[in-house]
Amino acid sequence: MVLICKDRFSFLTKHNIRTVINELLKTALEYYLFQKEYGNNQEFSIFCRKPDLFDLCNCDKDVRNILYPDPPMMNIEKEVIEKCSDKKLFTLLTKEIKNTNKKIAISISEPPDLDKRGMTIHHLNLVMVEIARYLIIQNNILIYGGDLGYKSEFNFTEKLAELFHSYNKTFDEERKIINYAAYPFCKKIDLSVKNRFRDVIKFEDCIGEDCDSDEIDKIANNLTKMREIINEEMDIKIALGGKVTGFSGFYPGVLEEVYLALKSGKSIFLIGGFGGIVAKIVELLKGYNVEELTFKYQKMHNEKLDKFLKDNPKYEKEVKNKYDEMYNFIKTNGMKLLNNGLSLKDNDSLFRSKNIEEIVSLILKGINNI
Numbered sequence: 001m002v003l004i005c006k007d008r009f010s011f012l013t014k015h016n017i018r019t020v021i022n023e024l025l026k027t028a029l030e031y032y033l034f035q036k037e038y039g040n041n042q043e044f045s046i047f048c049r050k051p052d053l054f055d056l057c058n059c060d061k062d063v064r065n066i067l068y069p070d071p072p073m074m075n076i077e078k079e080v081i082e083k084c085s086d087k088k089l090f091t092l093l094t095k096e097i098k099n100t101n102k103k104i105a106i107s108i109s110e111p112p113d114l115d116k117r118g119m120t121i122h123h124l125n126l127v128m129v130e131i132a133r134y135l136i137i138q139n140n141i142l143i144y145g146g147d148l149g150y151k152s153e154f155n156f157t158e159k160l161a162e163l164f165h166s167y168n169k170t171f172d173e174e175r176k177i178i179n180y181a182a183y184p185f186c187k188k189i190d191l192s193v194k195n196r197f198r199d200v201i202k203f204e205d206c207i208g209e210d211c212d213s214d215e216i217d218k219i220a221n222n223l224t225k226m227r228e229i230i231n232e233e234m235d236i237k238i239a240l241g242g243k244v245t246g247f248s249g250f251y252p253g254v255l256e257e258v259y260l261a262l263k264s265g266k267s268i269f270l271i272g273g274f275g276g277i278v279a280k281i282v283e284l285l286k287g288y289n290v291e292e293l294t295f296k297y298q299k300m301h302n303e304k305l306d307k308f309l310k311d312n313p314k315y316e317k318e319v320k321n322k323y324d325e326m327y328n329f330i331k332t333n334g335m336k337l338l339n340n341g342l343s344l345k346d347n348d349s350l351f352r353s354k355n356i357e358e359i360v361s362l363i364l365k366g367i368n369n370i
Contacts, residue, residue, distance in 0.1 A: 031048035034069050035048055045059055045087075046068075050073050051066055053085070066088070070093050070094075070357060071130070072089075072094045072167075093134060093361060094137065096361075096364060100139065100140055100368065101141075102370075103233060104135055104142055104235065104237075104238060105142075105143040105144070105230050105238070105261075106143065106238050107254045107257045108124070108239070108241050108242070109146075109247075109253060109276070111124075111243065111244070111276025112244055114241075114275060116275070117354075119274065123274070124240070124274055125156070127240065127274070128156070130356050131363060133163050136167045137167045138364070140176070142178070143234050144180070145179075145227065145257070146181060157197060160177050161177075161200045165200070177200055177201045178233075179201050180229065182205075182207040182208045182225065183206055183207065183208045183211050183222050184212060184213055184219070186207070208226065216249060216250070217312065217315060219248050220250040223248065223256075224249075228260060231260040234266065236266065236340075236367065237257065237267070239278050240271035240274050240276070241254070241274050242276040244276060245298070245302050250305065251319075254277045258270070258330075262329070265337075265339060267340045268337075268339070268340055269342075271351075273351070273359075277293075280292050280293055282351045285335055286335070294327060295324065340370065342362060350363075
C-alpha cells in the first residue's frame with residue numbers, strides 16, 4: 001500500500017501525484033500486455049518483470065526457460081541467478097541472440113527536426129544506447145567516429161563503457177569499442193578520458209593533417225580520410241539522425257559515411273524515423289528528388305561553406321562533383337544497395353519506426369541473416 005499525503009503533492013512540485021499515477025498505470029499496462037501477448041507460450045514461463053531468486057524458488061520445477069520483458073539483466077546479476085537455479089533467463093530479444101562478432105560502425109548526430117517529430121535529443125540517445133546494448137551482447141566490436149562525448153548532457157563514452165562492463169561476456173583485456181577522431185577534433189579529447197576508458201576503448205585519433213578549426217579544406221580532407229578508414233575496417237554500418245546543415249567540412253558527415261558504405265557494398269541499416277540526413281537518404285533511395293542532398297541547397301544554407309568557396313573558388317567544382325556523385329549513385333542504385341539481410345518490407349519498417357524494441361529487433365534480425 002502506498003500512502004500519499006495531499007499536502008506533499010501539488011501541481012507545483014516535482015513529486016506530482018499525476019506522475020505517480022501515470023507511472024503506476026503505465027507499469028500495470030505493460031505487465032498486462034506482456035502477459036496477454038506471451039502468456040500462452042508453452043516453451044517459457046512468463047514473468048512480467050525481471051525475476052529474482054525468490055521468484056525462481058517458487059517457479060514450477062518443470063519449467064526450464066523464463067521469458068521476461070527487455071532490457072535484459074546485467075551479466076553479473078544473470079550469472080548469480082542462474083548459478084542458484086537450473087532456469088535459463090531470456091528476453092524477447094536475447095532469445096534470438098547469436099555470437100555474431102562483427103565490426104559495426106555507428107553514424108549518429110543530432111538531426112534538426114527532432115522537435116517537429118515530438119522528440120528530443122534524449123530520445124536519440126536512448127535508441128543509440130539500446131542498439132549498443134544488444135550489439136555488445138552479441139560480442140560485436142563497435143566503431144565510432146568523432147567525439148564520443150557527443151553532447152554535454154549525455155556522455156556517450158560513459159554509457160558505452162557501462163554497457164561493455166555490464167554485458168560483454170568475453171572480457172579478456174580485448175577492447176570492443178574503437179573511437180576514431182580526425183584533426184583538429186582529436187585535440188579536444190582529454191588525456192584523462194583516454195586513461196579512464198583505456199580498458200574499454202581503443203583510441204585511433206589524430207587522423208590527417210594538423211589544422212585549425214577555420215581551415216575547412218583541411219578539415220574536410222581529414223574527415224573524409226577518417227571515414228574511409230572506418231569504412232575499410234567495418235563490416236556493418238548503422239546510421240540515424242544526422243545534421244542536414246551546420247556540419248564541419250564540405251559534406252554532411254552521415255551522408256558521406258552512408259555513401260562510402262553503400263558504394264563499397266557494406267551492409268547498412270538506416271533508421272529514418274528520427275529524421276535528419278538519414279531520412280533524406282531514405283527518400284533518395286526510394287527514387288524521390290531530395291533538394292537537401294544537392295550542392296545548390298548546401299551552398300545556399302551553409303554560410304561557412306558558401307564563404308569558403310567564394311574565398312577559394314578553385315574548390316567549388318570539386319565539391320559540387322562530389323555532391324553530384326553521391327546523389328546520383330544513391331538515387332540510381334536504390335534499395336538494392338542496402339545488403340543488410342532484411343526484406344524490403346522490413347527495411348521500410350526500419351525507415352519509419354520510432355519504436356526502440358522494433359528497431360533493435362530488425363537490426364538483430366538482419367545481422368543474423370548476413
